[in-house]
Amino acid sequence: MSSNERLLLVALVLLVYGLFCLWFARGYFRRGGLVAASDTLVAYASQTGTALALARQMLAVLPANTRLLPLNQVDDKVLSSARRALIIASTYGDGEAPDNGARFAQRCVTGKPLANLEFAVLAIGDSSYPRYCRFGRSLHQGLLERGAQPLSQPVELDASQQEATASALERWHSLFRTLDDAAKIEPLQSEAASLRQLWVMKQRTLLNPGSPGGPLFLVQFIPAEGQACDWQAGDIVDVTPTNDRSRCRQVLTQLGLNPKTQSIDPNRLMSFEDALVSRELPDVPPTLSRFDDETIDQWITQLPIIQSRKYSIASIATGGTLDLVIRQQRDENGRLGLASGWLTRQIEIDDSVSIQIHSNPLFRSPEPEVPLLLIGNGSGIAGLRAHLYRRREHGAKRNWLIFGERDPKADRLFADEINAWLESATLERLNLVFSRCPRRPMYVQDALYKNEDNVEAWVSSGAAIMVCGSRQGMAQDVDKALTDIVGRDVLDELEAAGRYLRDVY
Ligand SMILES: Cc1cc2nc3c(=O)[nH]c(=O)nc-3n(C[C@H](O)[C@H](O)[C@H](O)COP(=O)(O)OP(=O)(O)OC[C@H]3O[C@@H](n4cnc5c(N)ncnc54)[C@H](O)[C@@H]3O)c2cc1C
Ligand SMILES: Cc1cc2nc3c(=O)[nH]c(=O)nc-3n(C[C@H](O)[C@H](O)[C@H](O)COP(=O)(O)O)c2cc1C
Numbered sequence: 001m002s003s004n005e006r007l008l009l010v011a012l013v014l015l016v017y018g019l020f021c022l023w024f025a026r027g028y029f030r031r032g033g034l035v036a037a038s039d040t041l042v043a044y045a046s047q048t049g050t051a052l053a054l055a056r057q058m059l060a061v062l063p064a065n066t067r068l069l070p071l072n073q074v075d076d077k078v079l080s081s082a083r084r085a086l087i088i089a090s091t092y093g094d095g096e097a098p099d100n101g102a103r104f105a106q107r108c109v110t111g112k113p114l115a116n117l118e119f120a121v122l123a124i125g126d127s128s129y130p131r132y133c134r135f136g137r138s139l140h141q142g143l144l145e146r147g148a149q150p151l152s153q154p155v156e157l158d159a160s161q162q163e164a165t166a167s168a169l170e171r172w173h174s175l176f177r178t179l180d181d182a183a184k185i186e187p188l189q190s191e192a193a194s195l196r197q198l199w200v201m202k203q204r205t206l207l208n209p210g211s212p213g214g215p216l217f218l219v220q221f222i223p224a225e226g227q228a229c230d231w232q233a234g235d236i237v238d239v240t241p242t243n244d245r246s247r248c249r250q251v252l253t254q255l256g257l258n259p260k261t262q263s264i265d266p267n268r269l270m271s272f273e274d275a276l277v278s279r280e281l282p283d284v285p286p287t288l289s290r291f292d293d294e295t296i297d298q299w300i301t302q303l304p305i306i307q308s309r310k311y312s313i314a315s316i317a318t319g320g321t322l323d324l325v326i327r328q329q330r331d332e333n334g335r336l337g338l339a340s341g342w343l344t345r346q347i348e349i350d351d352s353v354s355i356q357i358h359s360n361p362l363f364r365s366p367e368p369e370v371p372l373l374l375i376g377n378g379s380g381i382a383g384l385r386a387h388l389y390r391r392r393e394h395g396a397k398r399n400w401l402i403f404g405e406r407d408p409k410a411d412r413l414f415a416d417e418i419n420a421w422l423e424s425a426t427l428e429r430l431n432l433v434f435s436r437c438p439r440r441p442m443y444v445q446d447a448l449y450k451n452e453d454n455v456e457a458w459v460s461s462g463a464a465i466m467v468c469g470s471r472q473g474m475a476q477d478v479d480k481a482l483t484d485i486v487g488r489d490v491l492d493e494l495e496a497a498g499r500y501l502r503d504v505y
Contacts, residue, residue: 041082045071045089045101045135048236048310048503049360050159051124054169055088071101071139073496076111085117085148089139090124090159093471095131099502100362103492108139114148121154122172128160128307151175160307196356198224199322201347207325211410212436215328216379217344218314220321224352230317233390234363234383234503237324238308238356240278241342248276254285257296264293265301272296279303280338309339310358312468312503314382316389322355325382325413363466363503368396370499371463373455375444375478377404380469381413383503387466392426400429400458402451404444404474408434429454444474445481452485459486464499475504 040062044055059068069078071089079085092098097105121143123136133156140154152175157168199221207216223229252259252272259273280303288295315323328344329337336345347353365372365387372391374384381403391399401418405411411434421427431451433442448455459465465482467475482491482500494500 039081039083040066041074041078041085042066042068043071043074043085043087044068045087045098045104046362047090047092047098047100048358049362050358051088051090051098051122052361053359054122054124058086058088070496071097071104072492074104075107079114079117080112082117084151085119085143086122087119087136087139088122088124089136091129091131091133091135095129095134097135099495101135103495105135105138105142108142109145111146114143114146117143117148118151119143119148120151120172120175122157122168123154124157124159126160126307127158127164128304132156132158196354197227197229198352199355200224200352201349202321204344204349207413208405208407208411211405211407213327213378213406213411214330215344216413217326217328219324219326219343220315221323221353221355222321229322231313231322231357232359233313233316233365233386235313235360236310236358236503237313237322238310238358239339239343239353240306240308241339241346242277242306243279243281243338244341244346245273245277247281248273251276251281251285255288255296256291261293261296263297263300265297272300275300276303278306280306306338308356310505311343312380312383312386313357314385316386316393318393319389323382323385325379325385327379360503363468363501365390365466366464366499368394370396371398371400371458371461372396373400373402373458373463373465374468375402375448375465376468377444377474378469380467380474380503383468384466385414385417388421388426392421392424397425397428398463399427400431400454400463401427402431402433402444402447404433404435404442404447406434406436408432408437443477445477448478448481448485455482455485459490459494462499464501465494467500467502467504469504471504475502 042055042058042062044051046052046055055068059066067078067082071087074085089101090098096102121136121140123133123140125133125136133154136154136156140150144150155168155172155175157172158164200223201219202222203218203220205218207218249259257272260271262269262271263275279300282303286299288299311324311326313322314325315321324343326340326343329340331337363383368391372387374387376384384401384403388399388401399421405413412432418427418430418432422430431444431447433444433447435441435443442450467478469475479491491500
């Protein structure tokens with residue numbers, strides 16, 4: 001190569017390098033300096049998967065290096081390395097944080113100033129709860145107090161109202177349209193898009209005759225039209241009950257009205273009785289100034305629409321039936337709970353009901369080789385039973401069930417199945433405990449303390465822990481017992497690693 005040719009080559013290399021630097025610098029400054037525009041963090045706090053589903057949808061349309069984390073895994077290091085935090089946070093319990101946001105809630109209020117952080121909160125809640133969206137609101141406030149820059153007021157999403165959900169998602173979405181790197185975000189889909197199907201009730205069995213506790217029923221459904229039925233162990237259903245028609249008629253006749261009178265509202269071509277079926281009935285008859293059709297229509301319209309209730313699925317899809325375990329509830333006047341009464345009393349064999357399967361990726365059992373401690377009480381057997389069926393299907397043997405009810409004679413739920421699991425070694429260990437056992441009254445947390453060496457050994461050997469049932473009482477006391485046995489730090493690590501999971505209500 002001549003010296004001229006060599007010079008030309010060097011010039012060409014320098015030119016290419018220069019162009020590359022220019023291109024890189026342009027991108028660098030466009031992205032706002034040291035932090036790339038895609039240094040966005042999407043964080044979620046979710047108990048039953050709604051906030052997680054939305055967070056995943058957002059992740060799918062944001063730049064590839066956007067991080068997705070449960071809120072508990074967001075610490076000061078993560079916050080200070082992000083330019084923008086988009087937080088989707090549901091409220092659970094009594095205005096509290098979901099499990100995977102509770103630790104963040106404790107530490108969010110203190111720490112270094114976050115002046116370089118932009119943030120926005122999508123607060124998910126249900127306006128029928130007194131502490132509506134309280135957790136999302138408190139996150140917004142906490143980040144404000146630490147000097148972070150809000151992109152907007154918290155966007156509040158009322159999950160109980162379809163229209164309100166859609167408009168909140170639109171507001172959240174339009175927030176992104178104003179952000180440079182997220183202009184192409186597709187509208188987010190609300191949960192309403194998930195599967196709602198008709199199911200036929202085929203069997204209803206009382207599980208605890210003679211129990212001192214409320215009656216527990218196994219209610220079994222098959223698909224109405226042979227449609228594919230698919231769900232995973234840990235999923236839950238949403239069912240929307242209706243009022244007993246005789247009660248609607250009673251309310252209307254008490255008001256001196258004919259239940260069959262047609263509503264005059266052109267949007268509701270139905271009788272007063274039909275209109276009342278899906279509305280919450282008042283405990284005492286209303287005092288109406290007039291009893292003309294218009295006043296009655298107005299009164300019916302302002303009654304809240306009955307909200308859906310959640311139930312843990314107690315079976316797996318390959319079993320052929322969708323099973324629920326329902327505790328029949330009664331209020332202090334002996335009146336049946338709306339949904340539990342509807343499922344355990346009102347609907348009849350061969351009736352079709354609309355059920356929405358709600359995917360709950362936050363309550364999935366681990367891989368078959370991972371040992372599993374399943375802890376629960378009462379109707380919590382539902383979720384545990386589904387997981388045990390799944391574990392059996394996958395040949396997982398290291399399963400330990402610790403389950404509590406009241407009476408050792410009346411409350412041996414699913415005794416045949418549990419014996420079969422023991423015989424087939426699906427269950428390696430079993431502790432059934434009864435709080436009203438005359439000889440040895442015991443709660444599940446007592447069983448944990450009594451077996452603390454084994455609990456420690458299982459956790460040390462990599463076991464996961466799943467808890468299902470009452471949030472107050474059982475789940476709280478189990479959490480305390482586990483904290484005492486393995487230590488809070490270990491329990492937090494298990495939670496962070498997806499090895500301490502709860503379906504508690
Ligand atoms: C994730 C999850 C899983 C569950 N799994 C089971 C299960 O497997 N088995 C089981 O028996 N129960 C389960 N429950 C409880 C169930 O959803 C109902 O709360 C229970 O059956 C009582 O409902 P009810 O309509 O019979 O009583 P209600 O007539 O509703 O009366 C009970 C009280 O709860 C309030 N309430 C209940 N649900 C709602 C709601 N959605 N919105 C507003 N207020 C409400 C009512 O205002 C009332 O004060 C679960 C709950 C959750 C959150
Ligand atoms: C047991 C339970 C308690 C709840 N408590 C509240 C509450 O105190 N305030 C509120 O605004 N919403 C409350 N909600 C409504 C939830 O925030 C709403 O259902 C949300 O969609 C759940 O989202 P997730 O699936 O991400 O957990 C509660 C829901 C349940 C099932």
